[in-house]
Amino acid sequence: MRNQLCVSILALIVCCVSATAQLLPPDAVDLSKVNIEEKQTAADLCPVTLKAPDISVADFEFQGVRFRFSSDSARNQFIKAPQNYIGAARSARWENNFIRAMSSVWCPVSDQVNPGGFGEYEKLNLKWRTCCQFCNPDLIPDVFGLALKRLQERAKASYELTQGAYSKGATNPIAGALKASTDFDGNVVIPRLETPTVQGGVIASIPKAQIEDSRFDRAFGEWRHYGGDRAHSRFSSLNQINRATFKNLRIAWRWESVDAEIARANPAVRPGAFKPTPLMIGGALYTSTSFSQIAAIDAGSGKTIWVYNPKSYELGRPANSGFQHRGVEYWTDGTIHRIFIATGGRQLVSVDALTGQPDPNFGSGGIVDLTEGIGRKFDKSQLGYNSPPVVCRDTIVVGCVVFDYPSHPTTPPGHIRGFDVRTGKMKWIFRTIPEPGEFGNETWKDESWKTTGGANAWSSLSADEELGYVYVPLGTPTNDYYGGHRPGDGLFGESLICLNAETGKRVWHFQGVHHGLWDYDFCSGPNLVDIQKDGQTIKAVAQVSKQGFCFVFDRSNGKPLWPIEERAVPESDVPGEKMSPTQPFPTKPPAFERQTIFEDDLVDFTPEIKKKAIEIVSKWRRGPMFLPPSVPGVNGKKGSLVLPGAGGGANWAGSAVDPNTGRLFVPSWTRPLGFNLKKTEGDESFFRYNIAYGGTAGPDGLPIVKPPYYRVTAIDLTRGEHAWQIPLGDGPRNHPAIRHLKLGPLGYAGASSEGKGGGILTGGLFIICQFRDKTYDDEPQKPGALIHAFDQKTGEAVAQIELDTYPLGTPMTYLHRGRQYLVVSTISAQGKGELVALAVGSE
Template sequence: MTFACRRPATLLWIAPIAPLVVMLGGLVASQAVAAPPHRRLNDDDAQWQFYGGDAGGTRYGASRQITPGNVDQLEIAWTYRTGELGVGFLRAGKLSFEATPILVGDTLYVSTPTDIVIALDAATGKFRWRHDPKIPRHLHYAEATSRGVAWWSDESADANARCSQRIFIGTLDARLIALDARNGAPCSDFGNGGSVDLAAGARPTERGQYLVTSPPAVYRDLIVTGSAIGDNRSVELERGIVRAFDARTGVQRWSWDPIPVTPAEATTHGWTDESARRTGAANAWSMISVDAGRGLIFVPTGSASPDFYGGERPGLNNYANSLVALRADTGERVWHRQLIHHDLWDYDLAAQPMLIDFEREGKAIPAVVQATKTGMLFVFDRETGEPVFEIVERPVPASTVPGEVASPTQPFAATPALVSHAAITPQDAWGLTVIDRAKCRDLIGKYRSEGLFTPPSLQGTILSPSFVGGVNWGSLAFDPERQLILAAVNHVPMVATLVPREQLKPMRESGNYPDSEFAQQAGTPYGMRRELLASPLGLPCTAPPWGSLAAVDLRRNAILWQVVLGSTRDSTPWFVPSRTIGMPNMGGPLVTAGGLVFIGAATDNYLRAFDIETGRELWKGRLPAGGQATPMSYESGGRQYVVIAAGGHGGLKTKQGDYLIAFALPPAR
């Protein structure tokens, strides 16, 4: 997930691009003001009750007040500063404010990268309460982010009873915490004084490497959570189990392990008994989606450990890199689809599965759409798991590394790819100068490059798309009226090199690879080095755009439009003219019924609005820090707001901050 990386200070204008190689019980504050008691929610209230807008992650705002005709009048309605700037936090430079608030009644709930939960008035941004779980700030956490919180209501309790409505958050120090939604006080009847220790039973190996960065899912009276696990340290890492806890008591109701736990399971699902016992991860670190009507939850899993060498885990490695439908009441597997066999590229399923109903050939289909880092969209019937659009197993390149047996085929979707899957060749070399271009041509020529799914090698392999994506945790948005899927996409190539164990330490200490990250992959014959495929100037060796925004028309199974996303502003000195060329991004889109797509995500400090019909940029609002989060929208007091966290991204090296900013049209006079 994250590793340290250094970039020469002289390359200030490209600094936000190069660090892509590293990507992808306290007391309530004394000044807390209790929020008004929540009434039971009806459909009109539930405007953004979940991290992804709804339990299926469609990121759709139903308000029509802001339109293509008036969006240029947007102004900042209010700003709230969380106060979390990393003081005393060991990984302050890695803090990433990736949160999307949720709205319950007239209250917004948001979390900081250090898991402080804050409640605000939705119309004014005024402070209501704050809870600091006081995570240890001296640990070297694998990640330094929190994407948000979840809300639950006890339908059997009096609406005004203590903890009848709860806010849940998973923390960097691996706790699941329950708070009273009205005042932020810990719910003492949940677990041990308001929290459950998630590390218990997960085979923890190192503090700070097993954590939670995404909000839990809610199904009836169950709170379901996965985990984030620091990648590439070893074969024997923490287990990527998914667990459901009783929302009232914190008692574990069920657990599901993506890695087989019995010899019979191992044989059946593409493992050996020994490798299944040793291997860790395959964890669900992204968001889990819920179909309450069908009693199903949809889990996107990641790669088994370690990412770039699979010789210690031969076979397909089901259920890693899979979309898995579980029975929500029991955790029983209903169906699964593995979308990457025997992952060697860190192609976690990073995006939230999106649950939609769409029309095809005159029939309404209840579907689940899974975006991938490979830039492919897989669409399944969510009841049966049958593909809605054809999936074909195609031959892919074999591994040349002793001890490795790559899968001979990989699944390809019949939906349009959002990124190129072609091999990068010396003829594709790009640079600002003739010399720069020539250096890139030589660099590309020395690496193995045979297109998508070329395995890592001892000579170095070009990964395109890279482990950053394609589509990452920003996920998708869906316009149900137009049947359009929206996605933010990365187009940045990387290089991965396997390094014989005895050469790893001398290589790392040589000083010859200042812009590379190294990983041990202990328990295998090889360590790993990876870096951006970059010229001497630090720019990618392939032509921009390096980031885009795309709209896919599901009815026609075609890309409706794809436009560049992001400019060089905030990546260059003030005296260099800004150009909109498409920049790397982290964060996702929001679609509104008013016909707009809102997105931050790119490495410049803007929130943008695009016309959903054409992809034309209609407006952009300046942010005081990086907007590497997904915006949300709601109405309060008759006014539509679009809210985004602007706090920067440690991995992208965008400007850090602590801002939550709401945009709206000028108030009526």
């Protein structure tokens, strides 16, 4: 009987139901009384037999539903009379009996999971996953309990509206919506909660279901967006990889980037860092490559399904970081399925997710030229794209990369644009450097808006479909370290802005740095999460920063959850520079990074080391947060020693958040940077000064400040407090000068955090990658890196897995055929880019 219940939604659609089964109102089954631990079988409660059909890869589409069959005979039988099977999907009888049966079915696999703390629908979903997916992994939808909850709420409203009319033969909204909510690979999707249309007491139509969670597009078992979902949570409710099993992860498959073929054929171009986070939808991974190609990969085998090459590398080296790319975006209306990429070659591309062919209705042959429509003349070579766009309510919203170190006032502005998801037509533009008549233009004195570029969103964006809002983190205007040519606060530089996705109008904004001089971009996807505060549910957005701050707002209106204070900061002594006298400091949560370089901040493993550190920093101007860059030689100093440096703090790796607990997890870097301004000459004279970074090595090659040097902080967003903070990596604990101290982990102290990905949440773990530390031993350094797992509640180190290559991207996870995979993008010592997939056990 358990196997009979282990069926997919496709099986439910074609099941045969007893004509004598009693119809029940939607609320007749009291799930609050269901005991998930009861050792009953479905036969005890289920008066009908749910028979699973033969289903495999042979497809047939009827009335918007794609069916799969294991044999030609089964397929042919269905084709003869598909209306018979569709009719069964509209029956209320099987739905209510199925709920009763599933609520009490017992399966030994479910004993592996502790249901404590789950709501009743979550328990039902848990039972479905742990029992049925285990037995029939090819057939089971990814989100059932949550879908059923949404659908029952709609059904109950319809039942009340029609006074039970649908029980007299009208369409059952639950069954009908389940049918309408099945995507191209048989995954249940969660519809909106609109009320069905009622005519004459009979349900006339059910609104077309939107995929998954109407706000975030969050699907159990899949990874549909760069951050897992549009909320950028980087959270998966899968639990096959957990405290007990993480140590047993083994490589299941490896996929070599198809860029290698291009590099062999074109010696003049070389791919850069391979750092994408792939998506997984319907059994296929979708990834970008360093050359902005798109590849679809079989989720179980790692074999290439198709590749689309927009040849963007022929358009020149992308601005700033060269040939590298972080990912793609997915969208569907339930009928068509699209993968979007904003390429390094300044193209917006739309391809069919099933075939990899460009969409002929989108732009010109599937491509939109992103250099057009910005509205200002600029040097195209200083514009690029390496992060995925985000889709919200049929609008593709795109940020951009802008060259950080210009010598002429020809740098493009970082304006945000929205494009029609079907046609590629530009719908709107939001000018991040406002023009006359636009809000914020007065913050650009002396008409400096005309010659300033940047203020761009080079990292990932987030979206709330329910509100129809997109959340955009913006960077520093040009020049990053000198602003004498751009007096004023300079909105919307270094701001978090909330835009209406349909119109591009500003809803609210927050500027994190006024008149930026430190390259303190908001450079990671904002985390959208609903949290409980003071007994109320708040739709929140959390934005981590390079400064080591976590700003938290009500995402509907921009109101801070805790006060943000304007505090006085040091003044600049650079000729022509007019700093803002104050900068914003959040009162909660506390900073997650060290932010000052006073004597108490210096490394002090031994008195001798501390003495050397004091001598080193005495040559620099140093002090509190927002110490401005300075010119070497003034007052005998080498320049300004700033902490955090331009690499953070937090960087593009960003943060992950658990939507169930409201706990946020952020990796960060403790690395000071010397900011020296050099006077420009000749062609560079427009900016007067440009940056020259200074070295910050400490005593005997140790870091100049106290550990940890790389850390993970867990922040409770419901209270605005740290839950825990731990070092990530051993760091220089075996350095000859301190080896005898037998110190614990100090945190990885290697190269900049700008090249490292972030962490994800699954199975009660926070999972993140880290390059190997320098051991300071006589033995040769081992290549590769480590994948760490930490307990979400305590920060306890659970286990670590060794890799022989170097992970650069943020991992992702998904369920395929009953097996959970962990995938990370890596690069070998020889420069070969790979996706590496791990799973428990071996294939």
